[in-house]
Amino acid sequence: MPHTPRQEQDETASAPAPRHLSRRRLLLALAGAAALSAVAAGAGRVLAAPPPPGARTGRPVPARLSERVRTLVAQLTLDEKTTLLHGATDPAGLGQAGYVPGVPRLGIPPLRLADGPAGVRVARRATALPAPVMLAAAFDPALARAYGQVIGHEGRALGQDVLLAPMVNLIRTPYAGRNFETFAEDPLLSADLVAEEVRGIQAEGLVATVKHLALNNQERDRMSVDVRAAEQTLHETELRGFEAAVAAGAGSVMAAYNKIDGVHATENSALLTEVLRELWGFEGWVMSDWGAVHSTVAALTAGCDMEMPGGAYYGAALRRAVDDGRIGHDVVDTAVARFLAVRERFGLLDEGADRPTRDAAAGARLALRVATAGATLLRNEAGTLPLTGRAARSIAVIGPTGAVPLVSGGGSAHVVPDGATSPLDALRARAGDGATVTYALGEDLYGKPLPPTVPSRDLDAVDVAAAGTWHHEGTLTATEDDDWSFFVHYSGKRPVVTLDGVELFPVKAGVAEFFAGGLGGRAADGLALRRADRRLAAGPHTLTVTAQGGATGQLFRLRAATGATRAADRAEAVAAARAARSVVLFAYEDASEGRDRTGLALPGRQEDLIAAVSAANPRTTVVLNTSSAVTMPWLDGTAAVLQMYYPGQEGAAATAAVLFGDADPGGRLTQTFPASEDRHPTAGDPVRYPGKDGIEEYGEGVHVGYRWYDANDVTPLFPFGHGLSYTRFLYADLRVAPAGDGLDVGFTVINTGTRTGVEVAQVYLGPSPDLAALGVDQPSRLLAGYRRLELSPGGRRRVTVRVAARTLSSWDPARHGWILGTGRRELRVGSSSRAFRLGTETRVGTP
Numbered sequence: 001m002p003h004t005p006r007q008e009q010d011e012t013a014s015a016p017a018p019r020h021l022s023r024r025r026l027l028l029a030l031a032g033a034a035a036l037s038a039v040a041a042g043a044g045r046v047l048a049a050p051p052p053p054g055a056r057t058g059r060p061v062p063a064r065l066s067e068r069v070r071t072l073v074a075q076l077t078l079d080e081k082t083t084l085l086h087g088a089t090d091p092a093g094l095g096q097a098g099y100v101p102g103v104p105r106l107g108i109p110p111l112r113l114a115d116g117p118a119g120v121r122v123a124r125r126a127t128a129l130p131a132p133v134m135l136a137a138a139f140d141p142a143l144a145r146a147y148g149q150v151i152g153h154e155g156r157a158l159g160q161d162v163l164l165a166p167m168v169n170l171i172r173t174p175y176a177g178r179n180f181e182t183f184a185e186d187p188l189l190s191a192d193l194v195a196e197e198v199r200g201i202q203a204e205g206l207v208a209t210v211k212h213l214a215l216n217n218q219e220r221d222r223m224s225v226d227v228r229a230a231e232q233t234l235h236e237t238e239l240r241g242f243e244a245a246v247a248a249g250a251g252s253v254m255a256a257y258n259k260i261d262g263v264h265a266t267e268n269s270a271l272l273t274e275v276l277r278e279l280w281g282f283e284g285w286v287m288s289d290w291g292a293v294h295s296t297v298a299a300l301t302a303g304c305d306m307e308m309p310g311g312a313y314y315g316a317a318l319r320r321a322v323d324d325g326r327i328g329h330d331v332v333d334t335a336v337a338r339f340l341a342v343r344e345r346f347g348l349l350d351e352g353a354d355r356p357t358r359d360a361a362a363g364a365r366l367a368l369r370v371a372t373a374g375a376t377l378l379r380n381e382a383g384t385l386p387l388t389g390r391a392a393r394s395i396a397v398i399g400p401t402g403a404v405p406l407v408s409g410g411g412s413a414h415v416v417p418d419g420a421t422s423p424l425d426a427l428r429a430r431a432g433d434g435a436t437v438t439y440a441l442g443e444d445l446y447g448k449p450l451p452p453t454v455p456s457r458d459l460d461a462v463d464v465a466a467a468g469t470w471h472h473e474g475t476l477t478a479t480e481d482d483d484w485s486f487f488v489h490y491s492g493k494r495p496v497v498t499l500d501g502v503e504l505f506p507v508k509a510g511v512a513e514f515f516a517g518g519l520g521g522r523a524a525d526g527l528a529l530r531r532a533d534r535r536l537a538a539g540p541h542t543l544t545v546t547a548q549g550g551a552t553g554q555l556f557r558l559r560a561a562t563g564a565t566r567a568a569d570r571a572e573a574v575a576a577a578r579a580a581r582s583v584v585l586f587a588y589e590d591a592s593e594g595r596d597r598t599g600l601a602l603p604g605r606q607e608d609l610i611a612a613v614s615a616a617n618p619r620t621t622v623v624l625n626t627s628s629a630v631t632m633p634w635l636d637g638t639a640a641v642l643q644m645y646y647p648g649q650e651g652a653a654a655t656a657a658v659l660f661g662d663a664d665p666g667g668r669l670t671q672t673f674p675a676s677e678d679r680h681p682t683a684g685d686p687v688r689y690p691g692k693d694g695i696e697e698y699g700e701g702v703h704v705g706y707r708w709y710d711a712n713d714v715t716p717l718f719p720f721g722h723g724l725s726y727t728r729f730l731y732a733d734l735r736v737a738p739a740g741d742g743l744d745v746g747f748t749v750i751n752t753g754t755r756t757g758v759e760v761a762q763v764y765l766g767p768s769p770d771l772a773a774l775g776v777d778q779p780s781r782l783l784a785g786y787r788r789l790e791l792s793p794g795g796r797r798r799v800t801v802r803v804a805a806r807t808l809s810s811w812d813p814a815r816h817g818w819i820l821g822t823g824r825r826e827l828r829v830g831s832s833s834r835a836f837r838l839g840t841e842t843r844v845g846t847p
Helices: 023-030 034-043 067-075 078-083 132-137 141-157 187-203 231-247 269-279 297-302 316-323 329-345 360-374 423-431 563-579 606-616 651-659 706-711 769-773
Strands: 010-013 045-048 098-100 111-115 162-164 207-213 226-228 252-255 285-288 376-380 394-398 436-440 462-464 469-478 482-490 496-499 528-536 539-548 554-561 582-588 620-625 640-643 695-697 729-739 742-751 757-765 782-791 796-803 809-812 817-820 823-832 835-844
Touching: 067 329, 078 316, 078 329, 132 141, 132 187, 132 360, 141 162, 141 187, 141 360, 187 207, 187 231, 187 782, 207 231, 207 269, 231 252, 231 269, 231 809, 269 297, 285 329, 297 329, 316 329, 360 651, 394 423, 394 563, 423 436, 423 582, 423 651, 436 563, 462 469, 462 539, 482 496, 482 563, 539 554, 554 563, 563 606, 582 606, 606 620, 620 651, 640 651, 729 757, 729 823, 729 835, 742 757, 742 782, 742 823, 742 835, 757 796, 769 823, 782 796
Parallel strands: 010 796, 111 162, 162 207, 207 252, 226 695, 252 285, 394 436, 394 582, 582 620, 620 640
Antiparallel strands: 045 817, 098 111, 376 640, 462 554, 469 539, 482 528, 482 554, 496 539, 729 742, 742 796, 757 782, 757 823, 809 817, 823 835
């Protein structure tokens, strides 16, 4: 029967207003700037500018200190003050990332700081939320606030006071190992989402620490790389999210590891004082990333208030610097006052503050909601999805992450979940009793028992007694030249395994164990896991294993995968695919803090597996549990591709809901997927990535992400903003009207299909001719606003998207400020940065 269109509804979408400078500071910024007369004549209007060099408007102590904080600062001894400015070991051992002792004499309690980009990382179980990049894919700031509220509530319930999140660094290169921990390649979207997540976290009484300020966009050489970015590039791209977090009231900011223009971020006064405090008005405290402080006087005077996780520079060294007169008491007092003021604001200056009870059920509901909302359908040929009818009654599930859930990435974002169902179990439950759902491994993550060694000894289940030592030396024979993968599963201390005298699984100095990946770091039964790939020549090889029982004993097993075992796994998968009506193949990529990706292809032999399976059954859907963009030479052979990132503890249920059509895939890409390894913004130029001779230049300027593809006329595999629905949408009736210094862009979206579906309507803005005349570089188009909509069949909605004055502006490095981009400007509306449905031109500024 026909559906009756719903009555049109009007909704206005507006980003949080930028924090403007005070009149006094704006006058200081404009003083002596005669060059701005050209702007006043119509070439653009200055919205805000920083103080000129030498004009200090910051105060040595925050302006709004309470009497209590002033009194505490006055009562603290120098030793007590320095104790509050660096981390220490937590005597309670809760397993969080950091601890700052209190001052019992004055009733100041200790402070605990937990990692938390995707949940609260402590020694206990917690809600493992989908990765932030999946949250961002929903294009929904309200959902970001709810995400923050769950983390904030759990953090307080789990005994924590500060959350080391959110991460807001832009996705600049697809190789970056922590792309899954952050939001997007687009500055506006990142700014909107981080602001709302901060508000959500802090509404629950947990202090948010926005990180990593700034230009920390890769893991490779992150401790030492010297990043060079032009002033305009900084303000228009990387800094937008941090500025939004400050405007949202973030209590703390984390200074990054890297250098900026030759100066460590923790010692960079231009960043920490002139921009963060004086330009943006930040009143919280700045802490270092873990081990990022390299000096005492330079770091503290630059504006880094706290050293984490220990006190190598802010402990005894700081006391000596004060005693020697190299640093003043006022500088120390300022840092302490900032720290205490935030604690007072959050009620963290009193012992025994009430903490809520953890609500695991609420966390699970939000995790499912985010995973469903962020599920992004990249390809869907001939209506392959959703699975219905015969296609839903005969399914082959293939791939290791089909049977073992890939909940999260590795490193500080890894959270031990309350529980996680495998996609295989979720699909079987959803398909029902009348369906046949089979499983084939396809790609081995954990290895198979080793062939017998000489002398023969079972290495697949070794139990070492407490305080004991277990040793084995034997000969492993390869029957032919082959690529081997070795796997050690272990509890306790990692066994020492050597092959032909070379250690297979060395412990790398300075790299914590948690830097191993979220999937590759654990076996299915929870034992720690490490992998080593080696090319072995045919013949005998000497294998030694030494394991220590330690205080509680040791359990380990040594396994391997070879060409023969891989061929058998692939053959089993192909047979399963042929026997089924539909195939759901799960592909993975195991990313982690501490390392960048070495390529954009799926790891291992997954590409060959996908090609073989899809050739055997063209009704193959590939589900990607990956951290960032991947190349897809296998794409044309598949029927559908569903991007599920790292979907958290409820990822299996969300995946099943989307595959069977219980939910519309609601996600859209927040990063462009390149068509090949050599066609993306950081490809082929080591100066741009990973850096040359220790220096990295952001040579793309303001053309980050999709803007680079537009500027260079490069066709991506999938564009920014792309994502498919199970229904169709029509756009109509575009109208633009002035709204203060901004614009209101109105249009109607109609669901012309037969299913309820989600659309993310996106507004893109063209450059200003007046700014171009001034020589200001501008993208050919940029995201100016968006709106997530859910419409029933035949439903329509009138949407008004507010384009703020900040979005209409560019940072002019000649004037050191935001300049309104006046003149005739193009506006386009559509479903991605390359799929436009409506377009018009409008005039910005005085006609």
